[in-house]
Amino acid sequence: MIPRWASTAILLGLLLLVILLGRFAPEPGTVAEVPYTSFKALLAERTVDRIVLRGDDVEGHLVQPRALKGTLAPVERFRTRVPAFGDPELLPALEKAGVEVAVEPAKETGGWGVLAALVPWFLLLGFYFWFWQRMYRNLTGGVGGVGGLDKFLRRGAKSEAGKRSEVTFADVAGQESAKREVAELVDFLRNPERYRRLGADVPHGILLMGPPGTGKTLLARALAGEAGVPFFSISASEFIEVFVGVGASRVRNLFEDAKKNQPSILFIDELDSIGRVRGTGLGGGHDEREQTLNQILAELDGFSGHEAVIVLAATNRPDVLDPALLRPGRFDRHIVLELPDRKAREEILRVHTRKVPLAKDVDLAQIAAGTPGFSGADLKNLVNEAAMMAARENAVEVSGRHIIEMRERVMMGAVRSLAIQPDERHRLAVHEAGHTTVAHFLAHADPLLKVTIIPRGRTLGSTQQLPVEERYTLPEEYLRDRLAVILGGRAAERIVLGSVSSGADDDIRQATALARAMVSRWGMSEEVGPVDVRESEEHPFLGREIAQPRRTSEFTSHAVDQAVRALLLEAEDRATQAIREHESGFGRLIAEIEAEETLERMAIEGCLGAPRERQRVRRASVA
Ligand code: ATP
Helix, strand or coil: CCCHHHHHHHHHHHHHHHHHHHHHCCCCCCEEECCHHHHHHHHHCCCEEEEEEECCEEEEEEEEEECCCCCCCCEEEEEEECCCCCCCCHHHHHHHHCCEEEEECCCCCCHHHHHHHHHHHHHHHHHHHHHHHHHHHHHCCCCCHHHHHHHHHHCCCEECCCCCCCCCHHHCCCCHHHHHHHHHHHHHHHCHHHHHHCCCCCCCEEEEECCCCCCHHHHHHHHHHHHCCCEEEEEHHHHCCCCCCHHHHHHHHHHHHHHHCCCEEEEEECHHHCCECCCCCCCCCCHHHHHHHHHHHHHHHCCCCCCCEEEEEEECCHHHECHHHHCCCCEEEEEECCCCCHHHHHHHHHHHCCCCCECCCCCHHHHHHCCCCCCHHHHHHHHHHHHHHHHHCCCCCECHHHHHHHHHHHHHCCECCCCCCHHHHHHHHHHHHHHHHHHHHCCCCCCEEEEECCCECCECCEEEECCCCCCCCCCHHHHHHHHHHHHHHHHHHHHHHCCCCHHHHHHHHHHHHHHHHHHHCCCCCCCCCCCCCCCEEEECCCCEEEECCCCCCHHHHHHHHHHHHHHHHHHHHHHHHHHHHCHHHHHHHHHHHHHHCEEEHHHHHHHHCCCCCCCCCCCCCCC
C-alpha cells in the first residue's frame, strides 16, 4: 500500500508538472501569449506573416517558428490584446510590415471557458475531500462504513469477556480493609439471583481511591477473578477523541457490552481525567469531556437496580471529582487504598518475589523497613530492577546487595562519577558528619541508617535515617529535631571551616518549607497561634501550589515570617550545640567518612558512641 504522504506528494507533483508544462513548454503549433509591446517589436522586425483580429484579441502567425519571450521552445503562433484605449498607429504599422490582416467577429466566452477556469478549483476540492475521507477511514480502522465506525466507537474497551481473570485476592497483599469491602460483592456476582429474589439493591458504583500504584486496578481484577465474571476495563482518558460525541458513544457501548455479559465488572481507570468538577474552566474543560461525563452519569442512572453489573472506578484525586458522580446511586461507595505500611510492604515483596530466586542474605522484613513511602508498584519495580541487575551480572540468585543498590537508585538516583577536589570532599564530609551527629544525639530524631559522600542523582552526599515506626501525624518535638538535623550540615561547616557554602541550598529550602508549615498550617508557634495562615494552596488541576490572594493582614504576615525565622534559628543553635558537645566524636566521624566514603549504623556508633536514648514518640492524634 502506498503511504499517505507519498500519494499526496504524487498528486501535488502532477499538478505542478501540468502547470509548468503549460507555462514553459508549449508544443509546436501551440499559441504563445505575448505582451502588446513585444507584438509591436515583432512587427518592426517584419517577422509577422499574418494576423486575425477578433475584437481586442490579436492572433498572429510568424513568418517562421521562433522562441518568444516566456517560451522555451520555438512557436509559430502568438496571441496578444490591443489596449482598451486603442492604438491609432497599429494599422499603419501593419501595412508597413506587409502583414495580411483578417478580421473576424469577437468570440463569445462560452461555457467551456468558464469550465476551464473552474477546473483547478474542482481539482482542489476533490483533493480536499479525498484527503479527509482517507483520514476518516484510517481512524475507523481502515474498514469504512458502519463496521469500521463501530470498531472505532468501541475502541479502548479492553474486554476480557470470556476469559477468566487470573488475579485473585491472594495476589493483592495488604489492603485488608479494602479487600474486605470488595469481597462482599463476590457473593453477589457469583449468585445475583439470590439477591434479586429478595429485592436487594446492590451498589453499582464503587470508587477506589488512593495514591498511584497502591493496587486499585489490581483489586478490581482480583474481584473479577474471585467472582469468575467478565472484566471490561477502560481508562477514562480513552473516551476522549478529536470527534465530539465519540466519548459519549463509547461510554454507551461499554455499558451495553457489560450489561449483555452480566454478571460482569466494568472498570473505569483514571476517572478524574473526565470526572472533574464541571464548569470551572480549569483543567482543560471542554464540551466533549462534559458530554462524556454526562453520559456516564446517565448510564449509572440507567441501571434498574437488578442488573448484575458492578462499575468500579479508580482515581488518585477524589477531591477534584464532580459531586454529581459521588451522590447516592452513582459512585456512592468509596474504598480507600493507602500506601502500604511496613507489614504490608513485606507481604507485597513476598508476592512479587514468588518467582524470583533469592539468596539467603535477603531479609524481606528489613527491606520492607527500609522502604517507607514505597507503593506496591514501587516495590514491584524494586524487585524487578534488582533481578535485572543480578541478570546483568550473570548471578544465579538475587542477593541483598542487588536489592539495596536498587533501593538507593530508586530513592536517590544512580551513582555519579564526579571529579571532586580534596577541599570540597572535606567540606562534604564535614557537612554530612554534621547531619549525622545531630541526628545521633537528638532524642526525637529518626535513627540513622547510613551516611555517604558518594554523589548520587542530584545529591553530593546524604545522611539516611529510618523511622522506627510508621507515623501518620508528626509531633512538634519530632519536627523541631528534624529542623535541627536538616540544618546540622550547615552548622558543622561553620564550626569546622568558619564559613558556610552553597551545599546547604536544598537543606535551607526544606527547612524553611517545614518551618513555614509548622507555623502557618499546624499552629506550632506561640506568636501566631492556631490560625490557618497559609499563603498558597496546592491547586488540584495544576498539581502544584499557586499563590492565592492574601487573606491575612500585613501584621500577621510579618508575625509568621518572624516565627519561621525564630524556629530556624533555634534549630540551628540546637544543631551547633549538639555538635560542640560531642566535638571529639564528630572529628572522628569526619575522618572516617573521608576515609570510607560510606558508613553504616555500626560504624557511625563506633565514632560517636551510643546514641542518646530515643524518646518514643507518642502518636499524636487530632480530635
Ligand atoms: P494508578 O493509580 O497509577 O493507576 P493503581 O493504584 O491502579 O495505580 P495498580 O496498577 O493496581 O495500581 O498497581 C500497579 C502494580 O503494582 C500492579 O501490577 C501490582 O503488581 C503492584 N501492586 C500494587 N499494589 C499491590 C498490592 N497491594 N499487592 C501486590 N501488588 C501490588
